[in-house]
Amino acid sequence: MSASASHRSVLRYLYNHNPFYVISAVLMLFAVRSAYGTIEIGSINCWVMMGVLAGYTLLLAGIGVLIVRWGKVWEDARSILLLLLLLFLGVSVSMDDLFSRITPDQGMLLMIGGFLFSAVVSEAVLWGAGIRLGARYRIPYHLFLALFYFAPWWCSPEMHPRPAAELEWTLFLFPVVGAILFLFLLPAVRGGVSYVKGNGTPWGWPWFPWIAFGMFAACISLRSFALCLTFGPAGPMWITSGSGPRLISFDTLWGFYFLIPLGFVLLLLLLEGSLVTKNKTFQAGVIRFSPLLLLLAMPATTGRVHTGFLFKVTDVLGGPIWLTLWLLIGFYLLAAVRRVPGAFTAGLGAVALLSIVGPQTLGSRTLIEPTPWPLLLDGGLLLMLGLRQRSSGICAAGVLAATAGIWLVIPDTVLFEYRFTTCFHLLWISTLVLGLTMKDDFSRVLQCASALLVPLVAVVVILNERAMEIPLAWRLSYVATWAVGCLLIARLWSNRWFTYSFAATLSILLYTSATYGFRLATRTLDQSAVIAFLWSVGALLLAFLISAHKARWLPEYAWLIPRKETPPEDEILPPPPESSDEEK
DSSP states (O other): OOHHHHHHHHHHHHHHHOTHHHHHHHHHHHHHHHHHHHSOGGGOOHHHHHHHHHHHHHHHHHHHHHHHHTTOOHHHHHHHHHHHHHHHHHHHHHTTTGGGTSOHHHHHHHHHHHHHHHHHHHHHHHHHHTOOOOHHHHHHHHHHHHHHHHHHHHHOTTTSOOOHHHHHHHHHHHHHHHHHHHHTTHHHHHHTGGGGTTOSSSOOTTHHHHHHHHHHHHHHHHHHHHHHHHHOTTSOSEEEOTTSOEEEOOOOSOOGGGGHHHHHHHHHHHHHHHHHHTOHHHHHHHHHHGGGGGGGGSOOOOOHHHHHHHHHHHHHTOOHHHHHHHHHHHHHHHHHHTTOTTHHHHHHHHHHHTTTOOTTOOSGGGOOOOOSHHHHHHHHHHHHHHHHHTOHHHHHHHHHHHHHHHHHHGGGSTTGGGHHHHHHHHHHHHHHHHHHHOOSHHHHHHHHHHHHHHHHHHHHHHHOTGGGGSOHHHHHHHHHHHHHHHHHHHHHHOOHHHHHHHHHHHHHHHHHHHHHHHHHHHHHSOHHHHHHHHHHHHHHHHHHHHHHHHTTOSOGGGOSSOOOOOOOGGGOOOOOOOOOTTTO
16 A cells, blocks of 8 residues: 555544544643643632633534534534533532632532533533433433532532541442432333434434443543542642652542442443343343453552551441452342343352452452352252253252362361261262263263262272271172162163173172182181182182073173074974985
8 A cells, every 4th residue: 555545544534533522622631630730739720720621611512513503423523422521520520629619608509500501511512413312311411410510519528527537438429329320221221222213313222322321430430539539538639749740649548449339230221221122142241241340349559548448448348349249149130030141150150259258358368268158059059950950960060069068068067087078979979869860961971970980989998098997898898889789770770881880899899808808718728728719719600600691691792702592492393204215
């Protein structure tokens, strides 16, 4: 591609998408922020700063109406409408210092004036651009605008004097209130596509108007941080770096865990939207990506102020990770009731995490000792689901989870010394029962596994050093019991795996018994006599097996030499009579 063609493609991209409105707004906000950082804090004229942002907002709103009303340039208008929401936030942030300087009566007027400014400009833009926004969306929209101006007035120590500890909790509750306001959008979500038809724009649901409310979610996050930065009682906002200008101190009580309630409510709205549209793919995506909410609960900084308030939240409410897990469990339970695919499995995973996450858990270093009740609960739920669906795989997962829970319970009982033996036999016998009673493909795997374990366990019981403490007679009785069980299963269920297992276990039992008997016999008898006796018994056993095979007592595949078929007596023909000499 030539240089001129490349330049033309870049220019065409800039022309089509026109990012200069965004660039202009960002530069304006940066200019205001830089002014706060370079001018001495006592000499900042906050009214001027707020007036500059308000005037720029009016100018941008007028341009938006102009290009829509007479130009129908909706591509550029979309950027302008979203930037207006960001500028409303900027105007409210610029008022924070004013609420620290004026009287309560003036603060009330400033709060009301700021809200009316944003509300009137918004309504004027909607009317001027011919955009029709239903009441289900419009009422939450204005509630969000009111929150932006109400919050600094309410949190300002000059407007409402309160102790430092109470102020911290007030700042902490701001994003919680924002999350509650998002719940007012549930009726709009349930309205679905039909509620926004004929909205006066070329945009359809969900892009209209949910991009705007996505911007509100981002603005609430930024507003929460700005409130903690301005009104946080733990230290000065401004610090001095040597002889240079004053800088902003970012060690505040704010943390990403402040946004957990907001993220949770957004998940609820996304789930409701996917259910309204009956979009199974989107439902599965919401469940799949919902654990990302845990990322907000992870500690992000180690500042003194931040960690101090984090410890207060943990002592009063619980650790953010622990709280988030409970919120996710409630979310998955609601989704499972609404029959969302994958919700039940995800909920079991969240419950399992509670076995190592406690109320005081703040990270990987503060995980608790594993507790059994979440695993036992998961195991019981999986077993119920597996039995209901007749699925041996789900039942096996439930048995595994329940066994892990019992492993954690046993140390508090008298069976502590036999913990491994108890849990192993519980898992083994459960696998055997599932394999024999279920009729799906995985049940055959369970049958094979449980059958192969019998001779392996027999070898371990006989040869393991720890098993030597148990008398040999008991161990042989244990192996003999399993051998008889394998024979019964092989006969009742016609299962060849247990036939093989019976043969192998019987061989081990006979070999061990013969070895033990040989050792006892050689203590009192001559070794050659004992050896001859054993060979005699072996020959007798071999002869009996051959006779049993001939008598059709053994199955065909149990013998390698084909049996010689002899016809029954009634089918044996007499020899032909000899002919006489005359006939010859």
